[in-house]
Amino acid sequence: MLETFEKAALEAGKAIMEVFASGCPSRKKTDHSPVTIADEQAERIIIAHLERDFPSVPIIAEEAVAAGNVPTIDTSFFLVDPLDGTREFLDRRREFTVNIAYIQNGRPVAGIVLAPALGVAFAGQGDEAEKLAIDDEFRVTKRIAIRARSQPPVRKALASRSHNSPETATFLAKHAISECTNIGSSLKFCLLAEGGADVYPRFTRTMEWDTAAGDAVLRAAGGSTVTVDGLPLTYGKTGQAHDVDFANPSFISWGRTKSTFERA
Template sequence: MLDILEEAAVAAGKAIIDVYNAGPDIAYKSDCSPVTDADETAERIILDKLVAAFPDIPIVAEESVAAGHVPDIDGKTFFLVDPLDGTREFVNRHHDFTVNIALISKGEPIAGVVYAPALGIIYAADHGKAKKSVVSGLTSIGRPVVIGCRNRGDRIVALASRSHNSEETVAYLAEHGITDYESVGSSLKFCLLAEGLADIYPRLSRTMEWDTAAGDAVLRAAGGETVTMNGDPLTYGKRNQAHDADFANPFFVSRGRS
């Protein structure tokens, strides 16, 4: 399965880079978040490949959900897809945008792929192992290197969202005496934790499940964790939430080994 997820992500990433180089057409959703022709093209590519390979597994994908297409996932294993995570980074010509595909079982991300096409890097995880590969020529995936979270030392490095940082996140860092942090876009923050380049990523602003699932899968396979503010593992497939929309996440903290 992981090979097919990687192939789908890389194919979508190639289409994204084509739009990136040509200049995207930008529209705005009802929540004022941007969406581009790259998001829509990439999602079509991913859905076509997943449906062909796994016709019995439901797919929850960002743009499809926005259009009102939500499959029945009750009690089922399903895919979560964000065809272009970090659309603001993409629009603003930064390189830290990603393609995210995750497999969810019983509320847990058990496999996932995060591809950063502008950086030529792909992260993947399943069966409790996480790896990183270089993608050359936008199509060829090189030999993978196994990655893992580092043990936390005296110098704690935090990651924060470039486009969605919040006063609550800044306060959390101050409360925990963390002064060293870097701003990074998209799900790459999970992957940097997973390969031992940082220690903690507090997210005290809104996210959706497709934003986090694939990166969270990589992080968990690398020995890290993502927990809500009460210490419970972040779960996926959240529907009929009284306080928020379907598939919306609560605030959370992702971290490597303590």
């Protein structure tokens, strides 16, 4: 499965970078978030790969959902965010990513996150995760196994560049965390997965396609993502009384933890 994810992400990433190099206008979706031709081209590429290799597995893809195309899901399905960090993309920052994940029984069990402008990708399945170096021709030149690090005495936090909140500051103060780096897109999960940081609290809204691929990589690397009640974040949340389908609650992602650290 990861082989298909990798091919799809690399092809999508190449298409995104062609648009990035030439520049492009954006428009607003109904939720007022921006979308570009890069999002749409990348999503078409990814869906074509997934439908070819896994024709019976439903695909929940961000732009398709925005257009009202939402297939019925069962216990297994794909989550696709073709361009996570569209605001970073439009602001000419290079932290945007391509995200593909496979969900089984509410858990993200396989995923890939490609940062095409940074020449790096992260993939995970089962209990194995790796970091991939990508060259200018979108070929993989190196693979390195990665693991989340155990919680050190002084922890480093990550926060959203575009969606920070007062609750994040409260969380950091409560846990005596003085070092916090702001970064865009799903790369925050990947930095946890490779042992570059220890915790990522998120108290503003995300959708499942924003988090699933990075969460899959993090879990494969030995980390975890939990709600504020300390329960694992689940996927396939439809029919929610308090929010739209596939919306996430607040969550905290950790590197390798002890149970006492898994609550906000």
